[in-house]
Amino acid sequence: MSGRYLGQRVLQALGTIVAIVLLNFLLFRLMPGSPERILLRNPNLSPQVVEATRARWGLDKPLLPDQLVAYIGSTVQGDFGYSFKFRGQSVTSVIADRIGPTLLLVGLGELISAIAGIAIGAYAGWRRGGLVDRVGSGASLVLYSMPYFVIGMPLIVIFAAGLGWFPTSGMTSVGGGDRPFPANLIDLARHLALPLATVSLGLIGQYSILMRSAIIETRSEDYITTARAKGLRDGRVLRAHAFPNAMLPMVTLIAINLGYVIGGAITAEIVFSWPGLGTLTITALSARDYPVLQGIFLLVAVSVVLANLAADIIYGILDPRVRG
Amino acid sequence: MSATISVASARSQRWRLRGTRLRTFAARYSGRKDGMLGLVVLAAFTVLALAPDLFVGPLETATRATAHAFDAPSAQHFFGADDLGRDMLNRTVHGARISMTIGLLATVITLVFGVVVGLVAGYSGGLVDNVLMRVADFFLVLPTFVLALILAPVLIEVVGADAEFLGIRATLLVIVVVIGITSWAATARIIRSQTLSLKQRMFVDRARVVGVGPGRIILRHILPNVVNLIVANAVLTFATAVLTETTLSFIGLGDPFQPSWGQILNGAQSSGAAGLGAWWMIAPPAASVVLVILAFTLMGNALDDLLNPKARTRQ
Numbered sequence: 001m002s003g004r005y006l007g008q009r010v011l012q013a014l015g016t017i018v019a020i021v022l023l024n025f026l027l028f029r030l031m032p033g034s035p036e037r038i039l040l041r042n043p044n045l046s047p048q049v050v051e052a053t054r055a056r057w058g059l060d061k062p063l064l065p066d067q068l069v070a071y072i073g074s075t076v077q078g079d080f081g082y083s084f085k086f087r088g089q090s091v092t093s094v095i096a097d098r099i100g101p102t103l104l105l106v107g108l109g110e111l112i113s114a115i116a117g118i119a120i121g122a123y124a125g126w127r128r129g130g131l132v133d134r135v136g137s138g139a140s141l142v143l144y145s146m147p148y149f150v151i152g153m154p155l156i157v158i159f160a161a162g163l164g165w166f167p168t169s170g171m172t173s174v175g176g177g178d179r180p181f182p183a184n185l186i187d188l189a190r191h192l193a194l195p196l197a198t199v200s201l202g203l204i205g206q207y208s209i210l211m212r213s214a215i216i217e218t219r220s221e222d223y224i225t226t227a228r229a230k231g232l233r234d235g236r237v238l239r240a241h242a243f244p245n246a247m248l249p250m251v252t253l254i255a256i257n258l259g260y261v262i263g264g265a266i267t268a269e270i271v272f273s274w275p276g277l278g279t280l281t282i283t284a285l286s287a288r289d290y291p292v293l294q295g296i297f298l299l300v301a302v303s304v305v306l307a308n309l310a311a312d313i314i315y316g317i318l319d320p321r322v323r324g
Numbered sequence: 325m326s327a328t329i330s331v332a333s334a335r336s337q338r339w340r341l342r343g344t345r346l347r348t349f350a351a352r353y354s355g356r357k358d359g360m361l362g363l364v365v366l367a368a369f370t371v372l373a374l375a376p377d378l379f380v381g382p383l384e385t386a387t388r389a390t391a392h393a394f395d396a397p398s399a400q401h402f403f404g405a406d407d408l409g410r411d412m413l414n415r416t417v418h419g420a421r422i423s424m425t426i427g428l429l430a431t432v433i434t435l436v437f438g439v440v441v442g443l444v445a446g447y448s449g450g451l452v453d454n455v456l457m458r459v460a461d462f463f464l465v466l467p468t469f470v471l472a473l474i475l476a477p478v479l480i481e482v483v484g485a486d487a488e489f490l491g492i493r494a495t496l497l498v499i500v501v502v503i504g505i506t507s508w509a510a511t512a513r514i515i516r517s518q519t520l521s522l523k524q525r526m527f528v529d530r531a532r533v534v535g536v537g538p539g540r541i542i543l544r545h546i547l548p549n550v551v552n553l554i555v556a557n558a559v560l561t562f563a564t565a566v567l568t569e570t571t572l573s574f575i576g577l578g579d580p581f582q583p584s585w586g587q588i589l590n591g592a593q594s595s596g597a598a599g600l601g602a603w604w605m606i607a608p609p610a611a612s613v614v615l616v617i618l619a620f621t622l623m624g625n626a627l628d629d630l631l632n633p634k635a636r637t638r639q
Contacts, residue, residue: 012461015458016461016462016465019462020466027474027475027478028478141618141621141622142614142618144621145563145614145617145618145621146613146614146617147567147570147571147574147613149571149574149589149593150589150610150613150614153589153592153593153597153598153606153610154598154603154606154607154610156598156599157598157601157602157603157606160598160599161598161599161600161601162601168598168599169599258467259466259467259469259470260467260469262467262470263467263468263469263470263473263571264469266469266473266575267571267574267575270574270575270593271593271598281473281575282575282576285473285477285575285576285577286576288477288481290477290478293473293474293477294474297470297471297473297474300467300470301466301467301470301471304465304466304467304470305465308465
């Protein structure tokens with residue numbers, strides 16, 4: 001991987017982040033009368049108070065460049081303003097409170113679905129037309145067509161409401177988090193089971209479909225024929241020759257997928273009232289808490305850009321043909 | 325005089341050729357089991373969407389409800405009733421109309437925008453191409469749904485939720501526009517790369533040499549040659565559009581007065597249907613969404629294999 005390739009990718013990522021910040025700034029100012037309308041809702045305010053408030057929030061200065069510069073300045077310092085809904089709390093602290101549960105859900109979900117999807121896809125592609133391929137491909141296609149909440153709601157009906165194996169919502173029972181060591185973890189695991197299953201099932205289809213086609217593509221490569229000609233056993237050809245090469249597109253997909261997974265996790269969280277960024281998004285959405293919405297958007301968008309950059313760099317390291 | 329005759333005969337020959345190609349294509353498509361299955365499912369839902377009143381009567385509202393709250397499926401109400409006693413079969417069939425109309429409109433906007441940008445960028449090249457493709461990259465990187473999440477409420481605030489256009493309420497139109505804004509880039513990329521390779525072909529050079537302007541070259545010589553790609557792309561775009569609409573309505577950005585499947589599921593979610601075990605409030609709209617998206621995916625894959633010049637060489 002050449003330095004030029006790396007530099008180009010980093011520059012591109014930086015450009016995208018700048019564009020995201022600009023979009024975030026402009027979008028909020030696009031709304032009629034905002035943010036004055038929200039700050040100065042009371043019609044009985046005296047002109048002096050209105051002027052003082054406008055001066056305090058910097059609204060008396062022109063949009064460009066003063067307000068934009070101030071916005072970029074505070075954004076860079078991690079200051080995203082104050083939540084409308086959660087009075088007195090900064091957007092940063094509101095988001096920080098909710099980020100842990102989402103990371104837990106998305107991280108474990110990605111891990112499980114990547115391992116399972118890769119295993120199923122690799123086997124299905126290697127034994128093309130076999131039982132695993134036919135059942136697995138059919139199921140993958142159906143799962144791929146299901147929004148996360150369409151997977152989650154039946155899971156609640158069957159396993160929570162019907163069989164009563166798992167709780168229907170939340171992350172802990174009342175007082176469950178305060179119990180002594182193994183009990184609190186078991187409580188968490190019982191609450192995590194169904195949301196995690198939802199996220200994993202939602203992703204497995206996509207991963208196994210791509211892994212299958214990647215394996216099928218490598219199967220026709222010359223080096224596979226060579227490996228077979230050397231007299232290697234079938235399993236060894238798959239593990240040592242086909243599999244590592246087919247993993248290349250998977251690495252990219254898993255990294256690029258981050259935005260899609262977060263989007264899906266938002267709806268899964270809503271179904272299970274999981275106290276993460278997804279339920280926060282909905283609360284902010286129904287309260288029209290724009291600072292929080294903007295903060296979440298900025299966080300997700302920047303993470304996605306960074307994940308893409310990571311994918312490009314990893315790909316460049318793994319595949320010596322990439323020079324940019 | 326003889327010149328006009330030859331132009332006319334060339335034109336009729338071209339039409340004959342197109343007819344033959346269409347028949348060959350239809351024959352090849354009908355050989356694809358998955359594609360045909362998708363087509364049948366889609367046709368069934370299209371019929372429902374065209375005349376919901378014919379099958380289940382007018383849309384049931386809180387005041388026009390015909391059953392009791394949370395009624396389980398029975399002989400009178402095959403799919404049971406929701407938390408306000410509205411017949412689920414009635415609402416699901418009407419949901420088909422809303423969901424598919426939104427999906428169709430969003431697909432049209434996405435395609436028109438994506439195709440125009442792709443053609444212009446690919447044909448002009450240089451600075452125009454560079455700028456347009458940087459913008460496209462920006463939208464490709466950003467997750468559609470997360471961008472839609474922040475765009476939709478802002479746009480609804482700008483136009484006002486109660487405005488109406490052609491009988492469709494503003495909230496739904498905003499969803500259409502948001503899907504368009506967030507998903508045109510993929511189409512633009514595909515069309516641009518095909519335009520780039522078409523531009524090098526002899527017939528484009530010939531047209532340029534006889535003095536045909538760029539606008540006409542794009543319309544008459546390049547556009548007809550990317551129609552295949554547009555068709556294959558349209559079907560997959562439709563699937564994504566229905567998926568995005570369902571998700572946005574589910575999280576509460578839809579319109580309760582014109583319920584799509586996502587909106588019906590939103591109702592089921594807020595009334596706690598899943599926790600109460602009221603599966604009939606979830607299954608009909610959820611199954612409809614999955615069937616329609618699956619049908620489009622199957623058709624899209626079949627069409628992509630048949631029409632996309634790059635996909636054909638695979639396998």
